[in-house]
Amino acid sequence: MMPLKVHWGSPGHWAIRLIWVAATIAFVVYIPTQTQPGTIGDMTVALELVAVAMALNLVMGYGGLISLGHSAYFGLGAYTMAVLVDHYGWSQGWTLYVAAAFGFVVGCLTSLPALRLKGVYLALTSIGLAVLFPQLVKWQKLEWLTDGARGIDNLQYDEIPVWPILGELDGRRGRAVWMYWLAVIVATIAYFICRGIVKSRVGRSLIAIRDNETAAAVMGVNRARTQTIVYGLSAAITATAGALFGIRINGVSPDQFDLILSITFVVIMVIGGGATLWGPVIGAFAYVVLEIRTREWGGGDSEGLVGVLFGWLKGSPATLILAVVLLVLMFVAPYGIIGLLKRLAAKFVVIVPSPAGTRSNVPPVEEGLDPSIDEPFPSVSTEETP
Amino acid sequence: MERFLDAVFLGLSSGAIYSLVALGLVVVFRGTGHLNFAAGEMATFSAYITWVVTTWTLFGDTGLPLWLATLAGMVFGFALGATTEVFIVSPLSKKSPLAVFVALIAILLGINAIDVGRWGAPPSEEIDSLFPNDPDDFVRLFGAVWRWEDIGTLIVTLVASALLFLLFGKTKIGLAMRAVASNSESSKLVGVPTKLVLAGSWGLSGSLAALAGVMVAGAQSQVTPTMMFTIFVYASAAATLGGLDSPIGAVVGGLSIGVLENVAAEFAPEWIGQEMKLSVALLCIFVVLFVKPSGLFGTERVERV
Numbered sequence: 001m002m003p004l005k006v007h008w009g010s011p012g013h014w015a016i017r018l019i020w021v022a023a024t025i026a027f028v029v030y031i032p033t034q035t036q037p038g039t040i041g042d043m044t045v046a047l048e049l050v051a052v053a054m055a056l057n058l059v060m061g062y063g064g065l066i067s068l069g070h071s072a073y074f075g076l077g078a079y080t081m082a083v084l085v086d087h088y089g090w091s092q093g094w095t096l097y098v099a100a101a102f103g104f105v106v107g108c109l110t111s112l113p114a115l116r117l118k119g120v121y122l123a124l125t126s127i128g129l130a131v132l133f134p135q136l137v138k139w140q141k142l143e144w145l146t147d148g149a150r151g152i153d154n155l156q157y158d159e160i161p162v163w164p165i166l167g168e169l170d171g172r173r174g175r176a177v178w179m180y181w182l183a184v185i186v187a188t189i190a191y192f193i194c195r196g197i198v199k200s201r202v203g204r205s206l207i208a209i210r211d212n213e214t215a216a217a218v219m220g221v222n223r224a225r226t227q228t229i230v231y232g233l234s235a236a237i238t239a240t241a242g243a244l245f246g247i248r249i250n251g252v253s254p255d256q257f258d259l260i261l262s263i264t265f266v267v268i269m270v271i272g273g274g275a276t277l278w279g280p281v282i283g284a285f286a287y288v289v290l291e292i293r294t295r296e297w298g299g300g301d302s303e304g305l306v307g308v309l310f311g312w313l314k315g316s317p318a319t320l321i322l323a324v325v326l327l328v329l330m331f332v333a334p335y336g337i338i339g340l341l342k343r344l345a346a347k348f349v350v351i352v353p354s355p356a357g358t359r360s361n362v363p364p365v366e367e368g369l370d371p372s373i374d375e376p377f378p379s380v381s382t383e384e385t386p
Numbered sequence: 387m388e389r390f391l392d393a394v395f396l397g398l399s400s401g402a403i404y405s406l407v408a409l410g411l412v413v414v415f416r417g418t419g420h421l422n423f424a425a426g427e428m429a430t431f432s433a434y435i436t437w438v439v440t441t442w443t444l445f446g447d448t449g450l451p452l453w454l455a456t457l458a459g460m461v462f463g464f465a466l467g468a469t470t471e472v473f474i475v476s477p478l479s480k481k482s483p484l485a486v487f488v489a490l491i492a493i494l495l496g497i498n499a500i501d502v503g504r505w506g507a508p509p510s511e512e513i514d515s516l517f518p519n520d521p522d523d524f525v526r527l528f529g530a531v532w533r534w535e536d537i538g539t540l541i542v543t544l545v546a547s548a549l550l551f552l553l554f555g556k557t558k559i560g561l562a563m564r565a566v567a568s569n570s571e572s573s574k575l576v577g578v579p580t581k582l583v584l585a586g587s588w589g590l591s592g593s594l595a596a597l598a599g600v601m602v603a604g605a606q607s608q609v610t611p612t613m614m615f616t617i618f619v620y621a622s623a624a625a626t627l628g629g630l631d632s633p634i635g636a637v638v639g640g641l642s643i644g645v646l647e648n649v650a651a652e653f654a655p656e657w658i659g660q661e662m663k664l665s666v667a668l669l670c671i672f673v674v675l676f677v678k679p680s681g682l683f684g685t686e687r688v689e690r691v
Contacts, residue, residue: 131615
């Protein structure tokens, strides 16, 4: 069967985009209105992860800079929130802005190694950041601020603000719905920041640096400024999501923000598909769905195939499955789930870009159903010259 | 002075562990140019296997002796490393370095998930130390306490590194390894079985990590899933300090970082103490990478443009 050809910017293309947007909005509204508080809570987790994965995608997918240090930014945001609420009596909503600002500054500062180092060396320093953060929080010189190894819990949260459009919000469900919408707002802002960066001069500079640093520098791209800004924005988004996380579980403790958390972020981003706008979204939801589905598996009392495969584990096999899926994906689909979906969609619909020069605006780098995938999984080495 | 020597002795033993893992990293990095991010978890996994083997009751009902189990753990570590190279690293190297990185991260995550899922919940797996470690097992040297356990760890490391240097310097296998490290294409042309050599390097790295894992577990008398996280960071700091492609650098780097952090913790308990020891290692990484990226003993990398 010949795939259907749709021209870029034609009514058909706009229809596809509209359906896509409508489906997304319908899903977002369906969750808090039609489902149980448990599901709302799970989807809130997914949305927090969406924001983090998008932030990581900026640095690692588009920028090609390996970062295993994002758990530190995440923890930084959560701690900023907890300290401000617990020690200084702030209201929780306002701490999000401070967390974002603080994250931006720290992100810019920690981007300095990225300006000099590449590949494994950069990965090493970022691992150092992830391992250092819990130790720093437990440090006795900072105990007056962070309460050391005990962490900060039982935060006083304010009354849920009354938003008439959301209807009655009270009790457990009310708080879940409120957290959900907060996460929706943060994830949406994160999406538009990423989209804005990727489709602007900064994003094109970033990709140019990733693909060939020397060529980019010759063309007049300011590497230091571009990467520092992107790092800062990425850390700011991650810190905001961290603050949301802290608000949702109503407390923080140092060991929640360990290296494994950073690795989980990377895995989510890669599974969804690096260097694409929707990859992190799909990755985060896939991760959460996997987590929910396998919650009852393992533990020795499951039956059938699941019991045979995972009966020897005491807990949930979610992380193990994730690791295996990631390994397999590296071989069969290095562009992640979204790469697979695009390949599938290309069998039915192909969006034909309009010829160069016929449009006033610059063609976007990538779009939802565009089958032409341009190396979303970049090589880090500079030895390979095209 | 006694305090200083105490810290030095303690540092030499923790440094010995870092050296072992760092040696493994260096062996792999020389061969394939990848940093084995899963080395720490391979060590933990092998330590768990060692623990499992000690519970086997082949002779009577006492279980196997620990040294035999350690050997079994090292063999397991070798197999783990070699399998990783043959089935994962080698095929993915052709695609992109980032794919190898992600795959190693996946292995790290998967092994950690197995450890946590199978053995993670309390009660934890108790394991003896390879060396005598009762409270009165120590010698006094210039008034400072040097525990047998620390001496043992240091000796095992030094012996292991000496054997490794003999392997590199005096045997045909070592010659092949050095050849592949120096120029993989040319050595393939003159008939060196490159693939076998690379698998061997990764296996060696796994064995060294396994030995380190058993000693770490012995020092804290139990195997825990997260015990190698910080040690991996220390080890990579040691490898960076010594130069990522120099075995002697790994040993010297590991020992000096061990001594440095313990002396710092001893003499600045307020500022560094036990919590911020790691910052010493990280500072080492940063300073080395910014001042002399090739490390103390590494070869300068020349990049052709």
